[in-house]
Amino acid sequence: MEITTEQVSSYQRDGVLVLRGAFTDWVERLRDGFEQNLAQPGPFAIENVRDGERGRFFEDYCNWQRIEPFDAFIRQSPAAAIAGQIMQSQAVQVFHEHILVKEPGTAKPTPWHQDLPYYCMDGLQTASYWIPLDPVTQANTLRVVAGSHRWPRLVRPKRWASNENFYGGDDAFMEMPDVEDGSHTILQPELEPGDAVVFDFRTVHGAAGNTGTGRRRAFSARFLGDDVRFMERPGRTSPPFPGINQQTGERMREDWFPVVWRATQS
């Protein structure tokens, strides 16, 4: 897929891009990966719907090394090359993949948040894909606040299931402003399976519940560019990466986060 200079500029300006049809050929393979992952969840799997609430909102991540369709997507699909171009990076490392399954009849929304504060890294060159494997309408698609990657401070991360502060205690984060007050541009695209939304880790996003009759499966693959460095956060991050053994300011270790694309390859 050719990425135009206009697309690079809009990614830099808005912190988000919609790519229609970019991964249609990968949908069946990724669905197979979801079946494998749901049958054998990893150690970090999360159920966000509590007792007494309706539906199921399941997440898991960091399984790409054991689930072949996820590994293949990361290494063989155009995702890393596109990420490299829109991040304007010379090289691309994989960070991790993430699956999000909202079963029909799930009222639980995905709260507005930025991803970066949950992560053990910092940097301006980042790209996270959100690829639906089921058709999504404006009612259950990803919602993204254009330009929020340029806000001067990061937003305090919260636990999705309980809304508690993710790290607890005082810290450098600001509270989430009311992004639905009419002063922000919110993208809320209807998408077909294999379309993608790709966004900067600082871009604010969320989603409504999935109160319709179909599943809402979304696959995410997350990539790091040249300026990304490890960052110690005030508590266990998400993903937690136990045993990572890195210091703030170091490049992310390549044995855990391999380089999957270089500009000279293009």
Ligand SMILES: O=C(O)CCC(=O)C(=O)O
């Ligand atoms: O699928 C969702 O509900 C939210 C996705 C999300 O937050 C993400 O991909 O970072």
